[in-house]
Amino acid sequence: xxxxxxxxxxxVAKGNEHDIAPLLAADVAFMPxxxxxxxxxxxxxxxxxxxxxxxxxxxxxRRIMGDGVDWALEFQCKIGALDAVGIDLITLNNDxxxxxxxxxxxxxxxxxxxxxxxxxxxxxxxxxxxxxxxxG
Amino acid sequence: xxxxxxxxxxxVAKGNEHDIAPLLAADVAFMPxxxxxxxxxxxxxxxxxxxxxxxxxxxxxRRIMGDGVDWALEFQCKIGALDAVGIDLITLNNDxxxxxxxxxxxxxxxxxxxxxxxxxxxxxxxxxxxxxxxxG
Numbered sequence: 001x002x003x004x005x006x007x008x009x010x011x012v013a014k015g016n017e018h019d020i021a022p023l024l025a026a027d028v029a030f031m032p033x034x035x036x037x038x039x040x041x042x043x044x045x046x047x048x049x050x051x052x053x054x055x056x057x058x059x060x061x062r063r064i065m066g067d068g069v070d071w072a073l074e075f076q077c078k079i080g081a082l083d084a085v086g087i088d089l090i091t092l093n094n095d096x097x098x099x100x101x102x103x104x105x106x107x108x109x110x111x112x113x114x115x116x117x118x119x120x121x122x123x124x125x126x127x128x129x130x131x132x133x134x135x136g
Numbered sequence: 137x138x139x140x141x142x143x144x145x146x147x148v149a150k151g152n153e154h155d156i157a158p159l160l161a162a163d164v165a166f167m168p169x170x171x172x173x174x175x176x177x178x179x180x181x182x183x184x185x186x187x188x189x190x191x192x193x194x195x196x197x198r199r200i201m202g203d204g205v206d207w208a209l210e211f212q213c214k215i216g217a218l219d220a221v222g223i224d225l226i227t228l229n230n231d232x233x234x235x236x237x238x239x240x241x242x243x244x245x246x247x248x249x250x251x252x253x254x255x256x257x258x259x260x261x262x263x264x265x266x267x268x269x270x271x272g
Contacts, residue, residue: 031221031242032242032243033242033243033244034242034243034244035243035244035245036218036219036242036243036245036246063206063208063225065201065202065203065206065207065208066201066202066208067201070199070201071201072199072201072202072208072210072223074208074225082172083172085167085225085238085240086240087208087223087225087240089199089210089221089223102221102242103242104221104222104223104240104241104242105240105241105242106167106168106169106170106172106238106239106240106241106247107168107169107170107171107172108169108170108171108244108247108248108251109171109172110172111242111244111247112244115244
């Protein structure tokens with residue numbers, strides 16, 4: 001397994017953005033399960049991923065598939081009382097950092113709960129006033 | 137790539153359940169993106185996948201990751217006018233047939249449109265009266 005993927009697995013569920021940021025390319029793109037838009041840049045993406053990690057509970061990775069720069073990390077978790085399964089779809093750049101990070105999940109109801117929880121988190125994190133230009 | 141995966145890629149978007157059924161184990165389990173439940177058995181799962189394939193348009197697979205019995209097939213498509221990205225999470229059995237088929241997708245809104253469309257399809261396909269015991 002690539003060292004970046006091994007480190008991501010180790011830190012992602014802890015929801016500590018300072019552990020996640022060094023794994024991301026400066027111009028990383030993050031596509032969330034909740035809406036059809038893309039977050040750009042290490043600082044806002046690390047902040048979003050930190051919030052997501054704090055919202056997930058009972059998180060564990062299942063299968064790790066891929067090689068080279070292409071990886072799919074299957075996970076299971078809870079969002080509040082709801083079960084969820086998801087997958088981190090990752091592309092690494094030539095420096096071994098995360099260039100794209102797209103998350104698909106199931107089922108619909110659990111993603112709705114995540115969307116509501118994330119909207120609340122982003123609205124109460126003052127940094128997202130500054131980050132709003134990072135979403136396009 | 138495993139021959140079953142190559143055949144699945146060839147037939148899945150056509151929405152023809154008769155092409156899909158021979159790739160499935162008799163006791164296949166299918167977990168849809170739309171709700172937290174599992175369809176069991178080749179005939180009902182082929183019927184569900186046939187309907188899904190007919191609901192997706194502009195479908196194409198992107199990256200195919202995995203090896204052995206573990207596969208992740210990344211795809212992009214439209215559901216009506218809405219863009220969607222998804223991933224087929226597949227486990228093969230010892231005979232090379234699909235034993236589990238779980239689908240995670242993004243974003244929330246597109247999965248909601250799929251859920252509504254699938255409910256309509258299942259309600260108007262009389263076989264699903266018989267298949268309802270296959271969902272648990």
